[in-house]
Amino acid sequence: MTPRTIKVSITALSVALIGFAQQAGADTLRLLTWGGYAPENVVEMFEKETGHTVEVTKSNNEEMIAKLRATGGGGFDLIQPSQDRIAGPQLEFGIYKPIDISKIDKSLFIPSMLDATMANTTVDGEVYGVPHVWGTSGLVVDTKKAADVKDYTDLCNADVAGKVSYRLKRPTLIGFAYAMGLDPFAAYGDEAAYTEIMNKVEAKLIECKPNVKTYWGGGDELMGLLRSGEVVASMAWDTGGWKLNADNPDITFVAPASGALGWIDTFALPAKGQADDAAYAWINFVMKPEVAALITEAAGNFTASKGADEFASAELKAQYQASFPPEAVDNIKWYPPVPAGLEAIEGGVLDRVQAAQ
Amino acid sequence: MKAEAKLGFVLLLTPLLLWLVLLIFIPHIDMFLVSLRERVGVGKYETSLANYLTFFREPLYLWTFLRTAVMSTVATAITLLIAFPVSYYIAKIAKGRMQSALFLLCLIPFYVSELVRTFGWMILLRETGLVSNLLQWSGLVDQPVEMLYNDAAIMVGLVYTSMLFMVVPLVTTLESLDDSVIEAGYDLGGNAFSVMREIVIPHAAPGIVSGCIVVFMLSLGNYLTPTMLGGKDSLWFTQLIYSQFIVRFNWELGAAFGFMLLFLSSVIVWGMLRLTGQTLEKTMG
Numbered sequence: 001m002t003p004r005t006i007k008v009s010i011t012a013l014s015v016a017l018i019g020f021a022q023q024a025g026a027d028t029l030r031l032l033t034w035g036g037y038a039p040e041n042v043v044e045m046f047e048k049e050t051g052h053t054v055e056v057t058k059s060n061n062e063e064m065i066a067k068l069r070a071t072g073g074g075g076f077d078l079i080q081p082s083q084d085r086i087a088g089p090q091l092e093f094g095i096y097k098p099i100d101i102s103k104i105d106k107s108l109f110i111p112s113m114l115d116a117t118m119a120n121t122t123v124d125g126e127v128y129g130v131p132h133v134w135g136t137s138g139l140v141v142d143t144k145k146a147a148d149v150k151d152y153t154d155l156c157n158a159d160v161a162g163k164v165s166y167r168l169k170r171p172t173l174i175g176f177a178y179a180m181g182l183d184p185f186a187a188y189g190d191e192a193a194y195t196e197i198m199n200k201v202e203a204k205l206i207e208c209k210p211n212v213k214t215y216w217g218g219g220d221e222l223m224g225l226l227r228s229g230e231v232v233a234s235m236a237w238d239t240g241g242w243k244l245n246a247d248n249p250d251i252t253f254v255a256p257a258s259g260a261l262g263w264i265d266t267f268a269l270p271a272k273g274q275a276d277d278a279a280y281a282w283i284n285f286v287m288k289p290e291v292a293a294l295i296t297e298a299a300g301n302f303t304a305s306k307g308a309d310e311f312a313s314a315e316l317k318a319q320y321q322a323s324f325p326p327e328a329v330d331n332i333k334w335y336p337p338v339p340a341g342l343e344a345i346e347g348g349v350l351d352r353v354q355a356a357q
Numbered sequence: 358m359k360a361e362a363k364l365g366f367v368l369l370l371t372p373l374l375l376w377l378v379l380l381i382f383i384p385h386i387d388m389f390l391v392s393l394r395e396r397v398g399v400g401k402y403e404t405s406l407a408n409y410l411t412f413f414r415e416p417l418y419l420w421t422f423l424r425t426a427v428m429s430t431v432a433t434a435i436t437l438l439i440a441f442p443v444s445y446y447i448a449k450i451a452k453g454r455m456q457s458a459l460f461l462l463c464l465i466p467f468y469v470s471e472l473v474r475t476f477g478w479m480i481l482l483r484e485t486g487l488v489s490n491l492l493q494w495s496g497l498v499d500q501p502v503e504m505l506y507n508d509a510a511i512m513v514g515l516v517y518t519s520m521l522f523m524v525v526p527l528v529t530t531l532e533s534l535d536d537s538v539i540e541a542g543y544d545l546g547g548n549a550f551s552v553m554r555e556i557v558i559p560h561a562a563p564g565i566v567s568g569c570i571v572v573f574m575l576s577l578g579n580y581l582t583p584t585m586l587g588g589k590d591s592l593w594f595t596q597l598i599y600s601q602f603i604v605r606f607n608w609e610l611g612a613a614f615g616f617m618l619l620f621l622s623s624v625i626v627w628g629m630l631r632l633t634g635q636t637l638e639k640t641m642g
Contacts, residue, residue: 092400169604228485
């Protein structure tokens with residue numbers, strides 16, 4: 001090769017590489033979150049008040065962690081995984097960076113929720129998450145057509161055969177285990193006991209499979225199935241049920257007899273985040289009660305912001321109270337942190353259920 | 358003069374080389390290295406073949422691969438059966454503007470993304486969908502019928518998705534067949550069947566082979582269609598890879614699956630070529 005051709009090649013290579021390079025300004029907050037957690041009006045208010053700009057990417061728990069793992073914790077400045085998905089992945093992949101609690105206005109949070117989340121996301125004495133939005137998953141039921149569905153295992157009843165749906169993911173395994181009288185969370189630390197529980201759940205889910213119309217994958221798919229009446233009972237998130245309730249009063253969210261499963265989505269900082277100041281500013285901004293109420297409006301779920309309930313709409317409050325009588329609130333099973341390696345056991349179970357005829 | 362030609366050659370080759378090296382070779386080498394790691398503890402890995410052994414030891418994974426391969430083969434055969442008459446009509450019977458219009462008709466569905474096309478099939482086939490309603494209206498059935506979420510629905514989706522990739526190579530090869538050769542076949546006493554068997558199909562063989570390879574590979578690697586149309590009974594090898602990577606955080610096994618897919622599909626294509634007496638060189642030529 002002549003020197004000239006080498007130069008040309010180098011130029012071509014660098015031109016190609018520039019295309020891949022991320023241009024990240026110091027005051028651009030790249031937020032990886034769930035749909036509804038960063039509504040446009042809130043983003044606008046934030047940009048006006050602080051001068052930072054916000055880029056929102058919507059995702060889900062598994063994809064968030066997969067994305068951060070692929071980049072070693074880069075590409076985003078603030079992410080919102082569920083609180084049970086912080087300690088395990090941090091130990092395994094080191095994708096988060098500790099949160100400086102002194103930069104967060106603790107008075108904005110509901111104290112019990114803040115403490116619980118901080119305790120669950122502590123690794124080696126460092127805190128990796130603070131709470132944002134919380135909610136539950138349970139059952140969405142057409143009360144006219146499937147009045148007998150009161151618990152997860154009722155989805156396997158003969159009278160709703162071919163008209164039920166659930167996700168083939170870990171919440172289903174946990175929910176069925178509780179409905180079968182088992183206690184999966186207590187067995188989290190004991191792989192053998194957990195495997196035994198999962199084997200029982202696997203047998204039940206395979207037995208139940210003919211009853212299932214299809215396993216839903218996304219919220220919109222489930223909405224379509226329930227709206228058209230093709231499915232009359234399903235495992236789902238509370239907000240999904242309340243949204244459908246607004247269109248069709250017969251359909252609503254039911255907290256299962258064995259207890260709804262409670263999740264808390266958090267704020268966490270990716271290991272290679274480049275705009276920590278903007279991230280802290282965003283956290284303190286969206287936790288203000290009046291802003292948090294706007295997020296509740298968009299996402300349908302309540303936040304860990306203290307005093308935001310007062311700003312919530314009367315309709316949502318009424319739906320919440322109808323689905324959650326006080327004893328159902330006490331019965332909520334909050335997800336403890338998932339120990340690293342449990343996914344492999346669950347994965348085998350899910351694969352075999354999917355493959356069963 | 359010679360140096361200039363060389364520079365031109367290098368410049369022309371650069372995009373291809375960059376593409377191959379940056380986007381194909383390097384990621385594959387990295388994937389291969391990942392597939393050779395075994396997780397032995399939190400954040401600890403050892404080099405071993407454990408992931409490949411898992412593939413062969415767990416009947417579920419082998420079974421899923423076999424199912425995917427067989428269904429893809431059937432989809433390829435059905436696509437060929439439907440696409441051949443269509444291509445023959447476009448290339449040999451239709452003339453002038455009619456020809457381009459028909460070809461365009463085959464092309465137009467592909468202006469829409471695969472996701473939308475698959476969703477279109479869902480709207481048609483679902484229990485409250487068009488076909489079900491039509492059947493009820495005509496009195497053929499008295500209650501809604503569910504046509505989604507089974508193997509037939511997956512097959513329909515796969516054939517529809519890959520039709521174009523069969524039609525294009527077939528039309529190209531069939532167009533290059535001189536009409537007079539077909540006429541000569543008839544003059545020499547051949548009938549429609551023997552002309553088709555002795556003249557048209559041998560001439561179109563390279564097109565058939567390349568079309569079949571593309572369709573087979575596309576079906577085997579399809580993720581969207583089996584997932585959306587297959588519902589609870591869809592079991593496709595790409596879904597296993599996706600769930601290992603994204604849901605289980607088990608990149609090591611996912612990478613091993615990826616390589617098994619690459620390896621086994623290459624073996625199947627090679628076997629098919631041998632079986633039918635074709636070679637890749639002839640197809641390209």
